[in-house]
Amino acid sequence: xxxxxxxxxxxxxxxxxKIDDLSTTLTPGLxxxxxxVVRTLVNQKSSGRKDTSYTIVSLFSEYTPQExxxxxxxxxxxxxxxxxxxxxxxxxxxxxxxxxxxxxxxxNDLRLIVSKFKYDLLQNERSxx
Numbered sequence: 001x002x003x004x005x006x007x008x009x010x011x012x013x014x015x016x017x018k019i020d021d022l023s024t025t026l027t028p029g030l031x032x033x034x035x036x037v038v039r040t041l042v043n044q045k046s047s048g049r050k051d052t053s054y055t056i057v058s059l060f061s062e063y064t065p066q067e068x069x070x071x072x073x074x075x076x077x078x079x080x081x082x083x084x085x086x087x088x089x090x091x092x093x094x095x096x097x098x099x100x101x102x103x104x105x106x107x108n109d110l111r112l113i114v115s116k117f118k119y120d121l122l123q124n125e126r127s128x129x
Contacts (some may be wrong), residue, residue, distance in 0.1 A: 023080060025065070027053055052108040056115045063126055071122070075114050079107075 011019075016034075024031045026040060056075075060068045076090065087093050091104040092111065099107075 025057055030093065052112045056112060059115055059119045071118060072115075075111065075118055079111060079114055 011070075019034050019037050022037045022041075023034060026032060026037055032040065055070070057068065060071050063071065076093070079085070079090070080087065091099045091107050
C-alpha cells in the first residue's frame with residue numbers, strides 16, 4: 001500500500017455497522033464499499049451539495065427495503081424512458097466523477113422531482129384503499 005496515498009482510521013463497531021448499512025442504502029441500486037461510503041459522505045459534506053439520494057430514500061422510509069428498491073428502480077426506468085437515456089448517463093448509477101457537476105445536479109434534482117410525484121401517487125393510492 002502506498003503510504004503517501006492512503007491512511008486508515010479507527011471507528012467504533014456501531015459506526016462500522018452504520019457504514020455497512022449505508023453501503024446498500026446510500027446509493028440505491030448499487031452496493032458501495034465501506035471506503036466508497038465514507039468518501040461519498042465526506043465529499044458531500046465538504047462540497048456543501050445537498051444529498052438528494054438521502055432525501056429520496058427518506059421519502060419512502062415507510063416502505064420495506066425491498067419495496068423501496070422497486071420504487072426507486074421504477075423511478076429510474078421512467079427517467080430513462082422519458083429522456084431517452086441509458087443507465088450509463090445517470091450519475092447515481094455511476095461514478096459522479098464521470099459527469100459534469102451541472103449535469104449531475106440537474107439529473108439529481110430531476111430524480112427528486114419524479115420521486116415526489118411517485119410518492120404523492122402512492123400516498124393517494126393508500127388513502128383510497
